[in-house]
Amino acid sequence: MTGAQLTLYNSLTRSLESFQPLDPEQGVRVYSCGPTVYNYAHLGNLRAYVFTDTLSRVLTWKGYPLTHVINITDVGHLTSDADAGDDKMEAAAKAQAKSIWDIAAHYTAAFKQNIADLNIRQPTRWSVATDHIAEMIDFAEKIAPEHCYELESGLYFDTTSVPDYGRLAGNQDDAAEGRIDPVAGKRHPQDFAIWRKSPEGEQRQMEWDSPWGKGAPGWHLECSVMSIKYLGAPFDIHTGGIDHREIHHPNEIAQNQAFCGCSDTGSHFWMHNNFLVDRQGKMSKSKGGFTTLQSLIDAGVHPLAYRLMCLSAQYRSELEFSAENLAAALTRLKRLVMTVSALKARAEGDGTVPVNWLERLDEAVSDDLNTPKALPALDEMLAEKKLSPVDRLAGLAAFDAVLGLRLLELTREELRVRPANATISAEEIEDRLVERKEARLVKDFQRSDMIRDELTAAGVEVMDGDPLGWDWKPAI
Ligand SMILES: Nc1ncnc2c1ncn2[C@@H]1O[C@H](COP(=O)(O)OP(=O)(O)OP(=O)(O)O)[C@@H](O)[C@H]1O
Numbered sequence: 001m002t003g004a005q006l007t008l009y010n011s012l013t014r015s016l017e018s019f020q021p022l023d024p025e026q027g028v029r030v031y032s033c034g035p036t037v038y039n040y041a042h043l044g045n046l047r048a049y050v051f052t053d054t055l056s057r058v059l060t061w062k063g064y065p066l067t068h069v070i071n072i073t074d075v076g077h078l079t080s081d082a083d084a085g086d087d088k089m090e091a092a093a094k095a096q097a098k099s100i101w102d103i104a105a106h107y108t109a110a111f112k113q114n115i116a117d118l119n120i121r122q123p124t125r126w127s128v129a130t131d132h133i134a135e136m137i138d139f140a141e142k143i144a145p146e147h148c149y150e151l152e153s154g155l156y157f158d159t160t161s162v163p164d165y166g167r168l169a170g171n172q173d174d175a176a177e178g179r180i181d182p183v184a185g186k187r188h189p190q191d192f193a194i195w196r197k198s199p200e201g202e203q204r205q206m207e208w209d210s211p212w213g214k215g216a217p218g219w220h221l222e223c224s225v226m227s228i229k230y231l232g233a234p235f236d237i238h239t240g241g242i243d244h245r246e247i248h249h250p251n252e253i254a255q256n257q258a259f260c261g262c263s264d265t266g267s268h269f270w271m272h273n274n275f276l277v278d279r280q281g282k283m284s285k286s287k288g289g290f291t292t293l294q295s296l297i298d299a300g301v302h303p304l305a306y307r308l309m310c311l312s313a314q315y316r317s318e319l320e321f322s323a324e325n326l327a328a329a330l331t332r333l334k335r336l337v338m339t340v341s342a343l344k345a346r347a348e349g350d351g352t353v354p355v356n357w358l359e360r361l362d363e364a365v366s367d368d369l370n371t372p373k374a375l376p377a378l379d380e381m382l383a384e385k386k387l388s389p390v391d392r393l394a395g396l397a398a399f400d401a402v403l404g405l406r407l408l409e410l411t412r413e414e415l416r417v418r419p420a421n422a423t424i425s426a427e428e429i430e431d432r433l434v435e436r437k438e439a440r441l442v443k444d445f446q447r448s449d450m451i452r453d454e455l456t457a458a459g460v461e462v463m464d465g466d467p468l469g470w471d472w473k474p475a476i
């Protein structure tokens, strides 16, 4: 492999480390914690998958064969990440008076639509938790004798039975401990359920027989089982949002150690994206009041503007979701699309990828996926007069293999998403603007103003003299 050495931040050591695949023959094996499908994914959740997509694109671009697994959590995730509350899926099903299976199918489909809208590549495998119950029971049976104890409410993992519990979390501080809810009989506050028994006399919608009685697997168990099943252990990279660094991933690590009977954590790198925040703090399903990708689309914002907004920040920094940041990303995307379309009009023949610009891209993304450093390099390359238009387009294709913004295909027309409540189509707007231009040519300013007022009333802002030549946009 040529090019810059890939450096990634490993949460385990809290440091940047050179990345090499554990087994170059197999390529790179990546597991990403997937969505809990009890509600629509919000933009914060989706930031986590733009991050894993950037990681996976960079690995592919650097020439590594890749196996990437993302799970779908359709059972076991309680309303608290530790051991308290209801199963999020059961609670949603109750609230909507639907079966859990319908809830899971509906929100899984919506999530996959978000993935497509954001041009996130399909993983090698989507792994659904409820398809792996037998393997989860086998795993639990194997580790139970040495590492677990049974209580009335379920089978619990004894966190003192493995070395260094909580190392990933930077050892549990008081704040993290405060979030762990007490369960009667637990030996240590951090111990967690790997199997939750259905309460006596209560039938859950989702429950399975097990050596510990009818019940359901714990959320942490699911990820250990599915990652090891499809990737082997240890594999290369495990990803998730930074909230998983405190409880979910330390618990996976404890289970993995118990399973292998060794101190290995199960993955070489543990990588975490930081939060998308708004004025209320972390965007969160549980808190409510969150923003979905579909609501942006309904408001007339192209979903790739949100992808570009994510790429404008490095994945380890907090990113603020605001109307201003989103508008800035949309303007940047428009500028790119207009630049590319102007280059296409002047391009002839086949291009050659400009090597020096590829090096700029390589340097940026090899530095812990530093996409905010790659974006200005792209702008500079596109404006580089010494390069022929067709060579600039060849360079753009290389950048976009990593950025995933569909810059070679995206057109001005596609970027113009009409808001869901629009009363006038893009064609009608264009027609009215042609009429307005004609009126102005013959100095009929009254008619020209009348057309502008009509468009304003229909929620369209006419942009005379717009430097991008954008002409109009939805008035937001
Ligand atoms: N605001 C956020 N910013 C970035 N990533 C996030 C944010 N909220 C959750 N994530 C990540 O999104 C991914 C999917 O999470 P999941 O669907 O399990 O969310 P959840 O815990 O049910 O929802 P929430 O945390 O919003 O209540 C996880 O990797 C999680 O860490």
Ligand SMILES: [Zn+2]
Pocket (backbone or CB within 6 Å): 032, 033, 034, 223, 248
């Ligand atoms: Zn997980």
